[in-house]
Amino acid sequence: xxxxxxxxxxxxxxxxxxxxxxxxxxxxxxxxxxxxxxxxxxxxxxxxxxxxxxxxxxxxxxxxxxxxxxxxxxxxxxxxxxxxxxxxxxxxxxxxxxxxxxxxxxxxxxxxxxxxxxxxxxxxxxxxxxxxxxxxxxxxxxxxxxxxxxxxxxxxxxxxxxxxxxxxxxxxxxxxxxxxxxxxxxxxxxxxxxxxxxxxxxxxxxxxxxxxxxxxxxxxxxxxxxxxxxxxxxxxxxxxxxxxxxxxxxxxxxxxxxxxxxxxxxxxxxxxxxxxxx
Amino acid sequence: xxxxxxxxxxxxxxxxxxxxxxxxxxxxxxxxxxxxxxxxxxxxxxxxxxxxxxxxxxxxxxxxxxxxxxxxxxxxxxxxxxxxxxxxxxxxxxxxxxxxxxxxxxxxxxxxxxxxxxxxxxxxxxxxxxxxxxxxxxxxxxxxxxxxxxxxxxxxxxxxxxxxxxxxxxxxxxxxxxxxxxxxxxxxxxxxxxxxxxxxxxxxxxxxxxxxxxxxxxxxxxxxxxxxxxxxxxxxxxxxxxxxxxxxxxxxxxxxxxxxxxxxxxxxxxxxxxxxxxxxxxxxxxxxxxxxxxxxxxxxxxxxxxxxxxxxxxxxxxx
Numbered sequence: 001x002x003x004x005x006x007x008x009x010x011x012x013x014x015x016x017x018x019x020x021x022x023x024x025x026x027x028x029x030x031x032x033x034x035x036x037x038x039x040x041x042x043x044x045x046x047x048x049x050x051x052x053x054x055x056x057x058x059x060x061x062x063x064x065x066x067x068x069x070x071x072x073x074x075x076x077x078x079x080x081x082x083x084x085x086x087x088x089x090x091x092x093x094x095x096x097x098x099x100x101x102x103x104x105x106x107x108x109x110x111x112x113x114x115x116x117x118x119x120x121x122x123x124x125x126x127x128x129x130x131x132x133x134x135x136x137x138x139x140x141x142x143x144x145x146x147x148x149x150x151x152x153x154x155x156x157x158x159x160x161x162x163x164x165x166x167x168x169x170x171x172x173x174x175x176x177x178x179x180x181x182x183x184x185x186x187x188x189x190x191x192x193x194x195x196x197x198x199x200x201x202x203x204x205x206x207x208x209x210x211x212x213x214x215x216x217x218x219x220x221x222x223x224x225x226x227x228x229x230x231x232x233x234x235x236x237x238x239x240x241x242x243x244x245x246x247x248x249x250x251x252x253x254x255x256x257x258x259x260x261x262x263x264x265x266x267x268x269x270x271x272x273x274x275x276x277x278x
Numbered sequence: 279x280x281x282x283x284x285x286x287x288x289x290x291x292x293x294x295x296x297x298x299x300x301x302x303x304x305x306x307x308x309x310x311x312x313x314x315x316x317x318x319x320x321x322x323x324x325x326x327x328x329x330x331x332x333x334x335x336x337x338x339x340x341x342x343x344x345x346x347x348x349x350x351x352x353x354x355x356x357x358x359x360x361x362x363x364x365x366x367x368x369x370x371x372x373x374x375x376x377x378x379x380x381x382x383x384x385x386x387x388x389x390x391x392x393x394x395x396x397x398x399x400x401x402x403x404x405x406x407x408x409x410x411x412x413x414x415x416x417x418x419x420x421x422x423x424x425x426x427x428x429x430x431x432x433x434x435x436x437x438x439x440x441x442x443x444x445x446x447x448x449x450x451x452x453x454x455x456x457x458x459x460x461x462x463x464x465x466x467x468x469x470x471x472x473x474x475x476x477x478x479x480x481x482x483x484x485x486x487x488x489x490x491x492x493x494x495x496x497x498x499x500x501x502x503x504x505x506x507x508x509x510x511x512x513x514x515x516x517x518x519x520x521x522x523x524x525x526x527x528x529x530x531x532x533x534x535x536x537x538x539x540x541x542x543x544x545x546x547x548x549x550x551x552x553x554x555x556x557x558x559x560x561x562x563x564x565x566x567x568x569x570x571x572x573x574x575x576x577x578x579x580x581x582x583x584x585x586x587x588x589x590x591x592x593x594x595x596x597x
Contacts, residue, residue, distance in 0.1 A: 013402045017409045020398055024412050027466060028419065030438065031427045047438040091322035099308070100315030106323055113330050115523055115573040116337075119550055120566035124333035147329040150322055152520055156475060159512035163482045197478040200414070201471065208420050210530075226420055242430070249423035256418030257411060264410045 028253075035246035042242055056247035060232070066248065068220040069228035074255060076138055076224060077206040080145035085199050087146070088153030089191075095154065096161035107154070114151035122215045129216055136218045144212050149202040156201070160194030196263045203259055207252075225252050340563035347557035360564035369548060370565070374572075377544040380457065381525040384464040388521060391465065392472030399473065400480045410477075417470035425534035428463045432535075453541045460542065463531045468524070472517050479513025480506065515584040519577060526573050545569050 034042060035056050037049045044050065060066050095103055125144060126135070134140035164187070172182040213224040229248045232241040344356040364370050399410050416424070431437035434448050449455040483506050491501050507514070529546040532538055538547040549569060553562030 010404050013404050016398055017402055017405055020395060020409060021412045023466075024416055024470070027424070027427060027431070028415055030431055031419070031423065034427065034430065043436045045435060045437055045441045087321045087325065090318040094315040094318035098311050098315035098318070100312040100319075102316070102319070102323075106319050109323070110326060111577055112334075112574075113326055114520065115570055115577060116330070116334055117527055117546060117549060117566040117569045119529070119546065119553060120337040120340075120563055121330065121333040123553075124336040125329075128332060143325070143329055147326050150326055152516075154322065155516045155520065156478070159516045160478060160482070163479075163509070163512060193478050193481045197474055200474065204414075204418050207418070210420070210422060226422070229420070229423065245423060245426065249420055249427075252423075253415065253419050257415065260411050260414045260418065261407070264407060264414075 031246050031249055034242060035250050037243060039243060056243035057251075060244050060248050060251070063228070063232070065220055065223065065231070066225070066228050069223050069225045070251075072138070072220075072222055073207060073225040073252075076141050076145070076222070077203055079138070080142045080149065080206045081199055081203045083142070084146045084149040084153050084202050085195060088150055088157055088198065088202075089195060091150075092154050092157030092161055095158040097166070107158075110151035110154050113147065118148070118211055122211060125212075126215055135216060136222050138222055140216050141212060141222060141224070144216070145206045145209065148212075149205050152205075153198045153202055156198045157194055160197075161191065164190045200260055200263055204256060207256060337563050337566055340559050341567045343560050345558075345560040347559060356560065360560045361568065363561060364564050364568060370545070370568075372541060373543050373545045373548045376457065376542060377526060377528065377546075380461055380464065380528055380544065381522060384461045384468075385518065385522050385525050387461070387465050388469045388472045389518060391469045392476055392517070395469065395473035396476035396480055399477050413473060414470045416467050417474075419467070421467065421530040422534060424467055425463055425531045428459065428531075429535050432459055450536055451540060456536050456540060456542045460528070460531050460535055463535065464525065464528060467531070468521060472521055475513055475517040475520075476510065479510035479517075482513075483509045511584060515580060519580045522576055522580070523573050526576065527569060545572075 030047065033047060033049055036052050036054075037044075038051050038053045038055070041050050091106065094100065095107060129135040129140050134143070166187075168186050168190070169182045172186045173179065177185070208226065209224075210226045210230070213227045214230065217223045217227065225248070229245055229252075232244050232248070341360055342355060342357060343353060344359070345353045395413055399406070399413060402409055429450065431439040432450050434440045440447075440449070443449065449459060487505060488501055491505055496504065527546045528544050529550065532542060532544055532547055533550075536542045538544070538551075543551075545565065546569065549562055549565040552558045552565060556562075
């Protein structure tokens with residue numbers, strides 16, 4: 001498609017993309033800019049730093065808590081994402097494709113969980129986790145993350161699965177493919193965009209959570225990066241930690257970019273094109 | 279809350295008749311299907327119920343009590359009086375109005391913008407990977423930090439945005455301008471969520487169908503409203519539903535940007551203040567339950583509007 005597209009069309013898309021990118025990036029660049037400003041110019045209101053410094057970045061890596069928090073964040077978010085997406089895919093497939101009792105109840109309960117204000121669930125969760133020894137452990141965060149990611153995962157995936165032209169699977173079987181082959185070569189590529197979209201959303205949810213992380217952890221064993229940021233203090237007692245917060249936010253965004261870069265390739269457009277002739 | 283099956287069934291009749299066997303005794307295949315369905319759903323159901331059942335019931339129980347941590351001795355069962363106190367309070371209705379304004383305006387802007395972004399990300403022929411990745415960055419930035427950077431940007435003498443305004447104006451201290459900034463921060467941050475879900479829906483619209491429509495003389499607008507949007511209905515439902523649920527509980531952005539001052543507090547702010555600042559667990563929990571009820575009504579409304587596109591309704595895709 002790219003090779004045959006006329007040049008002026010390309011330029012048009014290029015301009016539109018540029019607009020989109022600027023819209024998304026200008027506020028981000030402001031955070032990047034803050035992270036490179038020196039302590040005495042940070043409040044000068046200039047979009048581009050007048051004097052540049054790495055000290056904000058150097059400073060946050062001197063905080064022991066931050067490196068362990070990064071490790072915790074990555075581990076907890078990845079594990080939660082994998083489990084939530086696998087469990088969610090199973091449930092969503094059943095909801096979209098199978099007929100069984102309790103389907104509506106499951107859909108209703110998951111929506112209920114998505115709707116209940118999380119601030120009022122935090123203190124009872126804290127009590128339970130203290131009682132059964134999950135407080136301040138990885139599973140103590142992973143379990144709530146999976147739980148609160150599941151409703152979105154189930155909804156996204158089942159909305160997606162029901163639009164997949166499943167008759168293709170039958171066609172492939174008629175053409176002599178084994179059930180596994182039919183599933184792998186027909187259904188998996190069709191389902192992949194939905195699954196990876198969900199994975200991205202779930203990962204971002206876990207990565208950015210503050211509420212659960214701050215209430216259900218207390219030490220470097222399981223404290224995540226968002227909590228570590230909130231505990232930054234300035235270089236001196238009276239300095240605001242704006243620079244280090246900005247630097248930490250920039251660092252925290254890098255894994256998200258890697259994760260999205262890795263997965264967005266799977267959200268390929270037009271997979272179904274030419275597949276079903278109406 | 280279970281979905282209103284009557285409404286769903288009524289909405290389904292518009293679709294092609296389903297191929298269910300009716301009231302015949304269950305065949306072996308049907309039984310196997312039921313078993314498989316239950317097994318596939320079991321892990322999700324068990325984990326969700328195990329983690330949330332007690333906290334949700336406990337919160338509802340608290341909302342029925344007079345329970346103020348400052349006066350723990352006065353704890354007693356109070357029936358619905360907490361609800362009465364909240365619903366007759368001007369603070370609640372003020373926060374409710376602000377929340378509705380923020381929700382409606384930001385979700386509407388996000389939907390239009392998100393759809394536009396989804397179309398760009400889906401159709402673009404240059405730099406697709408780059409565009410898709412960059413668009414998602416705002417959603418990936420820690421909410422609190424993003425809000426903080428907006429606050430900084432709009433604070434006179436500190437930020438680049440305030441520097442563009444006339445001398446002496448402090449937009450975060452006026453009610454209308456502060457709400458506009460809260461909406462801006464919300465829209466910027468969560469439009470990618472909308473765009474990503476809509477794009478996944480777009481990926482399912484067959485190109486052939488669009489080409490055929492183009493050949494038949496359908497313009498771009500007609501193709502969008504007659505083919506693309508109807509086919510994306512399930513994706514649109516999920517995107518709008520979950521964004522509205524989230525927007526109605528807007529908290530982080532307001533907390534950082536204005537702390538709810540100058541009449542910018544949302545219902546979640548009110549709940550938070552009562553639970554964690556005033557330590558009035560009874561009133562705070564009642565506010566939480568009321569937020570839940572409001573959100574549930576919104577969800578019901580969406581499901582009524584979208585009818586058969588809701589998950590769990592009779593699938594039209596059982597071909």
